[in-house]
Amino acid sequence: MASQPYPYFLQRNSGDLLKKIMDDVTNYAGGVLLPLLDTIARVLTSVLLLATLFLVQPVIAISAAVILGGFYAVTFQLLTRKRREVDENLKTHVTGSFREAHQMLAGIKPVKVHRAEEHFLARFAGHSAIMARMFARTPVFANSARYFVEPLAFGGLVVAVLLLVARGRDFSDILPNLGVMALAGYRLLPSLQLLYAQVTQVSSMRHAVDEVYDEFVAAETDKSVSRVISTEPVTSARPFSWDNAITLCDVSYRYPGVSRSAVERLSLIIPKNSSLGVIGPTGSGKSTLVDLLLGLYLPTAGDILIDGQLLTPALVPSWQASVGYVPQDIFLIDDTIARNVAFGLPDEKIDPVRLREACSMAQILDFIEADLRNGFETKVGERGIRLSGGQRQRIGLARALYHRPSLLILDEATSALDVATEAKLLEALLSLADKLTMVVAAHRLSAVDNCDQVFDLGNEIPAVV
Ligand SMILES: Nc1ncnc2c1ncn2[C@@H]1O[C@H](COP(=O)(O)OP(=O)(O)OP(=O)(O)O)[C@@H](O)[C@H]1O
Ligand SMILES: [Mg+2]
Incomplete structure (x- = not known):
């Protein structure tokens, strides 16, 4: 971000950028990347357990996989709208709270003089209240399925035993199978539950992925970044030595999104x-001219030459x-x-x-x-x-x-x-x-x-x- 050219920062709020650096990157690592790694481990465990069960009792293993998997998939689907709502709200209100806090602290003098504390605090509190509600919902979503799955699995076990008995199997014959099924269930359920919780969490933290991803996309597509001044890492450069003059030839500059040029067809020679x-x-364009001379912006038309060399x-x-x-x-x-x-x-x-x-x-x-x-x-x-x-x-x-x-x-x-x-x-x-x-x-x-x-x-x- 720091290596972006100056116009990039003119289009953005520093509170929002602060949030991206402090919050989104942390959420991306802690709320997305780590759970994803954990998810891979859970998927492997569940597949292995189901495979073991399949060797012992193929019908029951397939039924368990279909019923449990289906149940989680349906619950996940049913809660999609709610999760999206949490995601959208977190995106809006975490950004809002950073922005309000940052603006109030940066402008504490006018805030005090104009007695605007209440106004900023109320706006901050509005964002915080919604954030708190959203954060409280995520664990509820993550755990909601569990309360249904456990009785379902236990009931399934009972049904499996009854089916086997009905088929005329002897109880002493069923018992070892029952042991394997109970053991598999005992290991499988927590794994599935954690898997579901992780996936839910990742999908409620999508905004963090989006924000981090958007930064990379913006670097490619954003207008303020399009005439990229430097994509090189910020390093200390050697001073440029020049002997004759700085020449401005018909230099104009128009800020992005503004119809009038701040500097219009300016020609000047500044001898060394x-x-x-x-x-x-x-408002006549003095600071804009200075910023052009500094190379903070490139002219929208015309050239700046130093000793005849184009800037x-x-x-x-x-x-x-x-x-x-x-x-x-x-x-x-x-x-x-x-x-x-x-x-x-x-x-x-x-x-x-x-x-x-x-x-x-x-x-x-x-x-x-x-x-x-x-x-x-x-x-x-x-x-x-x-x-x-x-x-x-x-x-x-x-x-x-x-x-x-x-x-x-x-x-x-x-x-x-x-x-x-x-x-x-x-x-x-x-x-x-x-x-x-x-x-x-x-x-x-x-x-x-x-x-x-x-x-x-x-x-x-x-x-x-
Ligand atoms: N980042 C910006 N985006 C859009 N318009 C801008 C931006 N910065 C300045 N302007 C506009 O460009 C024009 C020239 O501004 P500039 O700051 O160069 O004036 P100035 O002569 O330095 O004024 P002052 O004497 O008040 O410092 C103004 O009309 C201003 O509104
Ligand atoms: Mg100025």
Whole structure:
């Protein structure tokens, strides 16, 4: 799942994905694969027992197989609709409960402020109540046949004895046969019962099989996955080295299922070591343009060229390794500042010199070293909840700079800073101009003031400042 391209995740709810990872895969293994293995063992045992019985009493063995097998088959058939109902309900309501819990926890601040706890809890409770009812039904289905089968088998044994006596067999002659039949029944019934229970369980857990299977099918057929960017395992690629320019030729991008293009026939040249400011009103396509430059989406029309080389799916991993990106909403992990800056690196690979250098450039070093008792080892809380918006943005910037990118992309990355800090930061970045190409997307003109080129997506006129 993690190796899927970015558009895949735009079409899906993260609560639903969480359920697939945590619940369906576990159910698939524990509720389907293991019972299936057990089923094979049960089938073998039952067949062997019936074969033994067949050698001793063929008529009785065949009658037992037909009557018991038929009984289980009819019961299974009669309960099909009910089982399907359980299966459908589990699929809907387990997904629903994951989604509600995940959304409430992820948005706990607005949930609290808008006093929406009751609303989310009620929705969660609705799903839970149905789930509980469905889970309670499965064992009832699995055991229902047993209460009828046991008297049936015992009655069958009595009938068999009576038949043999009626045929004029001597009782001392019947007794050994009776022993074999009783022994076979004693072993056969629990095996058949378990077999039935396993098959019932597997058929009530079909949704887990479907969900896991659907993921594989989606990878082949889904629109958001159709122009697959990379099916390779996620590995760290070598940064792509380039010397001249990034060129956009008539680039358009339309989100799946949307009629209007977010970016329409855009042509631009970004020379190496220059800076480009992208402005435009909200919704004009700044973030989309940035995502295209990052290779997160492939243009629906037109080309992006780096030094004349087409940005293809094969090039994307190494291209991304040479780009530093600060998104509009910074995502911080619930971990230390050091691990947030050197995002994705194991501790032994984190370079303290680079760490300080990146933080200093991002104007956050003083805060980390002077104001935080644990310095780089300070934990920032989930999504950086213990930091201010501006501090989070600067940690995001330090993260982008840590890998010494050749292209730095800032998407509204200074919007939460006061004007003075913003100016200081941009000045520090632009002073690196001979080492760094920059693309700055912003609403505020102050953020793009000193850029070599400014492109206004509102008017679509490239303007040289
Ligand atoms: N995943 C998506 N699916 C469908 N439409 C989208 C998606 N993301 C963005 N859009 C649409 O594309 C258009 C451009 O969005 P984009 O985020 O690029 O604007 P922006 O200029 O960055 O805006 P802002 O200044 O508010 O950040 C908007 O009309 C938006 O509704
Ligand atoms: Mg944006």
